[in-house]
Structures are given as structure tokens and as C-alpha cells.
Amino acid sequence: MTKFYWLQFPEQSRYTGDLHASHKWGGLPGLRCPQCGATWAGSATSYPSADLSSLPERKEYEKPRPEPFDEFVRLRELVRPLVPPGAQLKPGAQLGPLVGTATGTFSPLFFCFLSRPLVHREALEQLQAEGVRGLRGFPTELRFRQKKHPELLELEILPHGRLHPDCTPQDRRPPCSKCGHDYFPRPDDPILDAASLPTHTDLFRLTDFETMLIGTERFVGAVRRLALEDLDIRELPLR
Numbered sequence: 310m311t312k313f314y315w316l317q318f319p320e321q322s323r324y325t326g327d328l329h330a331s332h333k334w335g336g337l338p339g340l341r342c343p344q345c346g347a348t349w350a351g352s353a354t355s356y357p358s359a360d361l362s363s364l365p366e367r368k369e370y371e372k373p374r375p376e377p378f379d380e381f382v383r384l385r386e387l388v389r390p391l392v393p394p395g396a397q398l399k400p401g402a403q404l405g406p407l408v409g410t411a412t413g414t415f416s417p418l419f420f421c422f423l424s425r426p427l428v429h430r431e432a433l434e435q436l437q438a439e440g441v442r443g444l445r446g447f448p449t450e451l452r453f454r455q456k457k458h459p460e461l462l463e464l465e466i467l468p469h470g471r472l473h474p475d476c477t478p479q480d481r482r483p484p485c486s487k488c489g490h491d492y493f494p495r496p497d498d499p500i501l502d503a504a505s506l507p508t509h510t511d512l513f514r515l516t517d518f519e520t521m522l523i524g525t526e527r528f529v530g531a532v533r534r535l536a537l538e539d540l541d542i543r544e545l546p547l548r
């Protein structure tokens with residue numbers, strides 16, 4: 310069985326990168342659920358590959374706001390053909406390339422902003438040459454103040470797999486059967502649900518905790534061989 314690792318931007322980092330940027334087309338609105346009563350957004354997933362330019366309704370994604378459930382579903386289904394097959398589309402999922410300004414310095418794998426994971430083009434090509442599977446990087450439209458800067462791509466990291474119920478709160482309620490709302494605090498000691506984990510990709514985020522980025526043994530091996538430093542790497546147990 311391959312090993313899986315939780316990847317985090319270090320609490321102490323010499324990299325100072327900051328962004329004033331958003332995704333070109335906006336994103337899915339939040340929703341108000343008539344069944345569970347929750348008003349929520351909270352997806353951490355971005356789809357920089359999504360191109361809404363030919364969608365007549367594209368303006369309806371520009372402004373973040375909660376919508377009634379049926380309106381949310383209408384807007385979600387309009388963009389489903391524009392994201393990878395089977396992709397999880399929670400309220401708040403972001404669409405299109407990252408546009409804006411960037412300042413400071415960025416590590417080769419810059420996971421400081423979990424909904425906009427960035428990679429240097431050179432590092433992405435090195436990882437792919439090492440045989441790391443499932444990495445997809447998309448051009449950003451970021452302007453830098455400084456002349457000398459890396460070419461930053463945004464990784465499209467899809468949700469796959471989930472936490473094992475043994476590590477989530479005992480009083481965790483089942484997800485809402487209508488809207489999928491499933492709030493619980495992040496466990497201190499995460500355990501991955503082995504049966505749920507993907508076998509076709511070496512980098513993903515969890516479906517029930519999209520801010521947790523997970524890499525396989527192959528991913529982490531390549532990162533270490535290439536000395537792509539400045540990433541906290543923690544092996545997680547499986548059950």
C-alpha cells in the first residue's frame with residue numbers, strides 16, 4: 310500500500326509571497342438550504358481550466374452571494390461541462406485563471422493559499438519528468454511589481470478521498486441529504502479512509518476537507534529528490 314502525506318505551507322517560511330488576485334470568472338455562489346437551514350459556501354477548490362467565455366450566463370458567477378438551493382443547482386449544472394468529469398462542485402468553487410497582482414517571493418510549490426495552489430513552471434515540468442501523475446498546471450494572469458520573478462502556474466487539484474470517520478467528532482451529524490452540508494472541525498490527528506483514496510493521481514485534496522492537500526509517496530519522493538523545499542510533509546495513517 311502506498312503511503313499518503315499531508316502537505317502544508319510551513320508556519321515559518323522564508324518565502325513572502327502574497328496575492329491580490331481572484332479567479333477570472335468568479336465562482337459558484339453560496340446556497341441557502343431549505344432542508345438543513347444552513348447558508349454556506351466554503352469550497353476550497355479552484356478550477357483554473359474552466360473557460361466560461363462562451364457561456365451566456367457567465368456574469369451570474371461574478372458576485373459571491375447566497376442563492377436559494379434550486380438557483381444554486383441551476384448555476385452549478387451550467388458549469389459542470391466546463392470542469393473535469395466527476396469534479397466536486399461545492400458552493401463557492403472558483404472558476405477560471407487567477408488574475409491580479411503578486412508580490413514577494415514564491416517557493417517552487419507555494420501552498421500558502423489552499424484555494425490557489427501555485428507552482429513554478431520549471432518545478433511542474435521536473436515533477437512530471439519524475440513520473441508524478443495527475444499534475445495539471447494552468448497559466449495565471451498575475452502581474453508582478455518586481456522584474457525578476459518565476460512563471461507561476463496554478464495547480465488544479467481535484468477533490469478525491471476522505472477522512473476516516475474514526476478521526477472526526479463522534480457527534481458529527483451525517484451530511485445534509487439535500488445540499489451536502491457537512492461541517493466539522495479539522496481533526497488534530499487525521500486518518501485517511503483507505504478505501505476512498507484515488508489510485509490514478511499523486512496529488513489531490515480531500516472531498517470532505519478540501520483545504521487538506523494530500524500527496525502520495527511518489528509525489529513526496531519526487532519533491533525530496535528535486536529538493537523542492539519549503540513544504541511541511543506529514544505522513545497520515547490509513548484505516
Ligand SMILES: [Zn+2]
Nearest residue numbers: 342345485488
Ligand atoms: Zn442542507
